[in-house]
Amino acid sequence: MTLVVGTIIVVIGATVLIGLAAYVLDRSTARQERKDNG
Amino acid sequence: MDLAHIHLLLNHFPTIGFIIGGGLYLLSLVANSDDLKRASLVILLGIALLAIPTYMSGNGAQDAIKSMPGVSKSLIEAHEGAALVALGFMEVTGAFAWLALWQFRRLTRIPNWNLAVILVLTLLSLGLMTRASNMGGEIRHAEIRATQGAATQAPAAQADGLARRVGSFITDTRWVWPTCETLHFIGLSLLLGVVFLVDLRVLGVVRGVSFASLHRLLPLAAIGFGVNVITGILFFVGIPGQYIHNQSFYWKLALVMLAGLNAVYFTFLDEPWSLGPKEDASLRTKIAAASAMVLWIGVLYCGSMLPFLGNSF
Numbered sequence: 001m002t003l004v005v006g007t008i009i010v011v012i013g014a015t016v017l018i019g020l021a022a023y024v025l026d027r028s029t030a031r032q033e034r035k036d037n038g
Numbered sequence: 039m040d041l042a043h044i045h046l047l048l049n050h051f052p053t054i055g056f057i058i059g060g061g062l063y064l065l066s067l068v069a070n071s072d073d074l075k076r077a078s079l080v081i082l083l084g085i086a087l088l089a090i091p092t093y094m095s096g097n098g099a100q101d102a103i104k105s106m107p108g109v110s111k112s113l114i115e116a117h118e119g120a121a122l123v124a125l126g127f128m129e130v131t132g133a134f135a136w137l138a139l140w141q142f143r144r145l146t147r148i149p150n151w152n153l154a155v156i157l158v159l160t161l162l163s164l165g166l167m168t169r170a171s172n173m174g175g176e177i178r179h180a181e182i183r184a185t186q187g188a189a190t191q192a193p194a195a196q197a198d199g200l201a202r203r204v205g206s207f208i209t210d211t212r213w214v215w216p217t218c219e220t221l222h223f224i225g226l227s228l229l230l231g232v233v234f235l236v237d238l239r240v241l242g243v244v245r246g247v248s249f250a251s252l253h254r255l256l257p258l259a260a261i262g263f264g265v266n267v268i269t270g271i272l273f274f275v276g277i278p279g280q281y282i283h284n285q286s287f288y289w290k291l292a293l294v295m296l297a298g299l300n301a302v303y304f305t306f307l308d309e310p311w312s313l314g315p316k317e318d319a320s321l322r323t324k325i326a327a328a329s330a331m332v333l334w335i336g337v338l339y340c341g342s343m344l345p346f347l348g349n350s351f
Contacts (some may be wrong), residue, residue: 006213011220018224025137025257027100033229036145 041098041282048092052128055153060160060269067153075153076142080162080306086132087298089167090267091258091291093125096174097278109177112199117173121201122275124166131159133264139305140256161313164263179210201275208276215276218269228262230334232348233301240319248315254320256305284348290340300326 059081066074096118103109106177134156138148139177176183210213232255239247282289303326304310319327344350 003212003216010213010217011224014217014221014265015224018228018265022258022261026254029141029183031249032282034148036147 041095041313042102045092045095045099048088049094049171049174052085052089052092052124053167054057055081055088056160056164056167059085060164063156063160067157070112072147074288075140075188076306079138079156082134082135082156082301083139083302083305084299085296086128086135087196088130089125091295092279093121093271093289094274096121097274098282099277101282103178108180112181115199115202117170117177117199117200120170120173122201122204123172124163125161125271127159127166129264129267131163132158133260136161136183136305137257140260141254143253143305143311159262198209204272205277206276208272215273217255218272221265222269222273223264225262226338227261228267230338232256232259232262233330233334236304237327237331240323241313242318245318246315247315249311252347253311279351280348281344284344284350286340286343286347287350290337290344293336293340294334297330297337300330300333304330 059078061311062074062081065071066078098113100210102119104111134152138152142148151320172182208218209241223270235255236249236259238244239252253316310319311318
C-alpha cells in the first residue's frame, strides 16, 4: 500500500467511524430521553 | 527526580486505585446508590488517566536499570507488553465510566447495559493490571520470580515483548505514523472545539445558549480525547526514546492530567449544567473554565515544541 493511499483510506475510515459513533450515541440517548419523559 | 522515581511513585496507583474504585462500584450496585455509583466512576476515570503517565514513566525506569547486573531484558519487555494491554483495558474502562457520568446527567440514571459493561471491564482491567504489576515486581525482586532461571536466560529472539512488536509495526509501516498524526489533529480539533465552546459560554459569550444544549456535544470532545490518547500512546510506543528525555513532553503530560482533572470538575459537579439561557455561571466555574482554556493551550504549545525544546523527530 502506498503512503498516500494508505493514509487517506485509514483516515477516512477512522473519521467515518468517529462520526458514526457520535451520531449513534446522540440519537440513542435522545430516544431514551424522550422515552423516559413519556 | 527522574522518570524512574516517577514510575516508582505511580506504579501502585492503577492496581490499588482500581481495587478501591471497583470495590466502591460493586458496593454501589448492591446498595443501588446513585451517589456511590458516580463517586466510584470518578475514581475509575481518574485512575485511567493516571495510568497513562504510569505506563510512560516505565520506559524511563527501563532506561535507568537496563544495564544493571541481574536485570533481565526479557522480564522488562514482558512487563512492558503486559502493562500496554492493561493500559488499553483501563482506558476503555475510563471511557465507559465517563460515558456513564454523562448519561447520568442527561437521563438521571445510568443504562443497565453500561453498568454491566463497566463491571466486566473493571474486573478485566484489574486482573490484567495485577498481572502487569507482578511482572514489574519480578524485574528487581528475585524472591517472587516463579521461573527465575528461564526468564533471565530467555533467548534474544524471544525477548521482543508485545510493546516492542507494536512499536516496530508503527515505525516500520510507512503509512501508520502519518495516519496517526492526521487522526491526532482531528481528535484535537474535536476536543478543543467543544471544550472552548463550553468554556466561552461559561465566561459569558453566547449567553443565549443553555448549558444543557452544550452538554449534548460533550461526547464529541470525549471521542476526540480518546482518539488522541490512542494515537498519543501509539507514538510513544513507536519511539519511546524521543519522549522520555524530552522536557516538553513531561510538561505536556502534566498539563493533560490537570486538564483531565478540570474536565472531571465539569463532568461531576451539577452547578454549571443547571443554568439556563441568559444565566451567569458562578465565579468558581468561570475560573475553572478559564483555567481549562489555559491548560489546553499549554498542551498545544508543549506538543508543538516537542522537536524544538526536546529534540524529538
